Each structure stands twice: as C-alpha cells, then as structure tokens.
Amino acid sequence: xxxxxxxxxxxxxxxxxxxxxxxxxxxxxxxxxxxxxxxxxxxxxxxxxxxxxxxxxxxxxxxxxxxxxxxxxxxxxxxxxxxxxxxxxxxxxxxxxxxxxxxxxxxxxxxxxxxxxxxxxxxxxxxxxxxxxxxxxxxxxxxxxxxxxxxxxxxxxxxxxxxxxxxxxxxxxxxxxxxxxxxxxxxxxxxxxxxxxxxxxxxxxxxxxxxxxxxxxxxxxxxxxxxxxxxxxxxxxxxxxxxxxxxxxxxxxxxxxxxxxxxxxxxxxxxxxxxxxxxxxxxxxxxxxxxxxxxxxxxxxxxxxxxxxxxxxxxxxxxxxxxxxxxxxxxxxxxx
Numbered sequence: 001x002x003x004x005x006x007x008x009x010x011x012x013x014x015x016x017x018x019x020x021x022x023x024x025x026x027x028x029x030x031x032x033x034x035x036x037x038x039x040x041x042x043x044x045x046x047x048x049x050x051x052x053x054x055x056x057x058x059x060x061x062x063x064x065x066x067x068x069x070x071x072x073x074x075x076x077x078x079x080x081x082x083x084x085x086x087x088x089x090x091x092x093x094x095x096x097x098x099x100x101x102x103x104x105x106x107x108x109x110x111x112x113x114x115x116x117x118x119x120x121x122x123x124x125x126x127x128x129x130x131x132x133x134x135x136x137x138x139x140x141x142x143x144x145x146x147x148x149x150x151x152x153x154x155x156x157x158x159x160x161x162x163x164x165x166x167x168x169x170x171x172x173x174x175x176x177x178x179x180x181x182x183x184x185x186x187x188x189x190x191x192x193x194x195x196x197x198x199x200x201x202x203x204x205x206x207x208x209x210x211x212x213x214x215x216x217x218x219x220x221x222x223x224x225x226x227x228x229x230x231x232x233x234x235x236x237x238x239x240x241x242x243x244x245x246x247x248x249x250x251x252x253x254x255x256x257x258x259x260x261x262x263x264x265x266x267x268x269x270x271x272x273x274x275x276x277x278x279x280x281x282x283x284x285x286x287x288x289x290x291x292x293x294x295x296x297x298x299x300x301x302x303x304x305x306x307x308x309x310x311x312x313x314x315x316x317x318x319x320x321x322x323x324x325x326x327x328x329x330x331x332x333x334x335x336x
Contacts, residue, residue, distance in 0.1 A: 046177050055176055058241075059187075060245075062187055063238055063268075066235070068277055069277075070231060070234040072277070073230070076133055078137045079266070080139070081262050082260075083137075083140060083145075086148070086256035087110070089246035090252055092252075096165050103182075110240075113239065114235045115233075118235025121137065122232055164251060176248070179248065183248070197233060205226055268283040269320075270310065279323055
C-alpha cells in the first residue's frame with residue numbers, strides 16, 4: 001500500500017499562482033490605494049448593507065483567510081475547519097454566559113481553545129497529504145460535532161446556546177450597527193496577522209513547502225513542524241472568526257460544527273482566489289451577500305445557486321476572482 005506522505009511526485013506538482021505576486025510587484029502607490037479603498041469599504045459597509053449581514057461578512061472573511069493560509073500558502077486542503085470555528089463559538093458563548101467577561105476576552109478564550117484543539121489534530125493530520133489530509137481533518141471535525149451533540153449538559157445539544165451576551169464595559173452593543181464597529185478592529189488585527197505571517201520568513205518557508213516539500217526537507221527545514229505551526233495559526237484565526245460569529249448572532253447551534261460549514265469556507269476561498277489572502281475577504285462578501293439576497297427573495301435552493309456560481313468560477317476563472325484580476329493587472333503592466 002502506498003504511503004500518503006509527501007512524495008517526489010507531489011513535490012513536482014505545480015502550485016497555483018498567487019495573486020500576491022501581482023500586488024507585490026505593483027507600484028507603492030497602487031498598494032496603498034488598494035489598502036485605503038479596502039479600509040473605506042470596511043468602514044462604510046454597515047451603512048450600505050443590513051448591519052447583521054456586514055457582521056457576518058467580517059466573521060466569514062476571517063474564516064476564509066484562515067483556510068487560505070493553510071490551503072493557498074501551505075498546500076493543505078482542510079475539510080474540517082468547522083471544528084475550530086465551532087469550538088471557538090461554543091467556548092466563547094460559554095465564557096460570555098457563565099463568566100460574564102467582556103466579549104473580546106470571551107472571543108480570545110474561544111480562539112485559544114480552537115488553537116489548542118488544532119494542536120493534536122494537526123499533529124496527526126500533517127503527516128498525510130492530499131485527499132488523505134482532507135479526509136483526516138473531516139473525520140476529526142465529525143468527531144467534534146458528535147461530542148457537541150451528545151454533551152447536552154454543556155452545549156444544550158440541538159437547542160444550542162441561547163442569549164450569548166455582548167457585554168463590553170457597560171457599552172450598549174445590542175444594535176448590530178454599533179457591534180460591527182466594535183468588532184472591526186479585532187477583524188483588522190486578525191487580517192493583519194495573516195498578512196504578516198504570509199510575508200514573514202516563516203511564510204516564505206511555507207510557500208517553499210507548498211511548492212516542493214521534498215526540496216524543503218532536503219534543505220533542512222522540518223516540514224511537518226512548519227505545517228503543524230501553520231495549522232495551529234490557521235485554527236486560531238478560524239476560532240477568532242467563530243467567536244465573533246457566536247457573539248454576533250447571540251446564539252450557537254450545531255450548524256457551526258457541521259461539515260457543510262467547512263465546505264462553504266473552501267468555496268469562499270476558491271471563489272475569491274486560492275493563495276491571494278484578500279480573495280477570501282472578497283469571496284466572503286459575495287457569498288454572504290448573495291445568500292442574504294436569495295433568502296429575502298424567498299428562494300429556498302440557495303446552495304444550488306452558490307454551487308452553480310462556484311462551478312462557473314472554477315471553469316472560467318481558475319485563479320478565482322481576485323487572482324484572475326491580479327494576474328490580468330500584472331500582464332497589462334508587463335506589456336505597458
């Protein structure tokens with residue numbers, strides 16, 4: 001039986017081009033302009049959309065970036081990231097309800113719990129590659145789902161955790177509009193952390209492992225240790241988004257741990273662009289907004305529409321939306 005660990009054949013497989021290359025090679029004023037536009041959109045969002053939808057976009061953006069950190073920059077496809085998103089949501093809800101801490105402290109506790117859970121799961125999973133890694137993460141996520149469903153004295157089972165408070169030193173955050181601006185700095189810090197990881201020497205090593213793990217191992221890099229670290233960091237970022245999602249909805253149900261949640265995160269990343277980082281943010285905004293429009297129109301087969309769009313993007317824009325636009329911009333710059 002063939003081992004599922006990294007092989008020379010896997011190492012020789014070409015990696016998807018990164019949209020970060022085009023952005024990195026752009027003039028400085030272009031990068032600063034894109035950053036300014038992104039910040040302006042982030043501050044405007046709850047004024048142009050229903051604030052609750054804007055909150056969901058922020059949470060899913062963090063979740064998508066965490067998946068892209070693992071998929072786009074480490075080459076690991078996880079179908080079990082709902083375990084970290086959901087674990088953080090439950091821990092955040094329990095801490096907020098029973099300890100009465102301000103919601104940032106509760107969210108941090110949830111993110112740390114997600115990172116702690118990612119450590120043993122990642123230790124076992126990163127020894128596999130390709131579809132085997134994806135199936136191992138999916139199996140662990142289903143185990144977490146089963147535990148949450150059966151541990152009704154803590155998680156309340158199918159009833160879920162209700163009435164998760166948004167306490168923050170006496171401030172009234174019951175209105176989603178004000179809550180959006182309360183969590184925006186946390187989300188921006190999470191996105192900044194992801195950007196810093198990708199652009200650090202550690203991130204460069206991850207890209208080298210993604211492109212050719214055999215060569216990275218030959219150069220003396222502990223490949224499994226780097227993958228494990230990336231897995232834990234990804235789990236922490238996913239937990240950060242999951243905790244904010246729990247406080248934003250003031251309710252935690254078993255859906256946050258379901259495998260479809262992991263699948264949705266992967267779809268968001270592929271739509272935006274694998275290995276682009278910011279493509280996950282764009283994909284989250286598009287998917288969450290589309291689901292909101294379809295649900296208000298009374299259309300029930302939302303998955304049929306999002307799945308159809310996913311297939312079209314994969315067929316026509318193999319690099320995703322952000323990746324395709326960045327590649328076109330780079331090609332135009334080379335010709336000019």
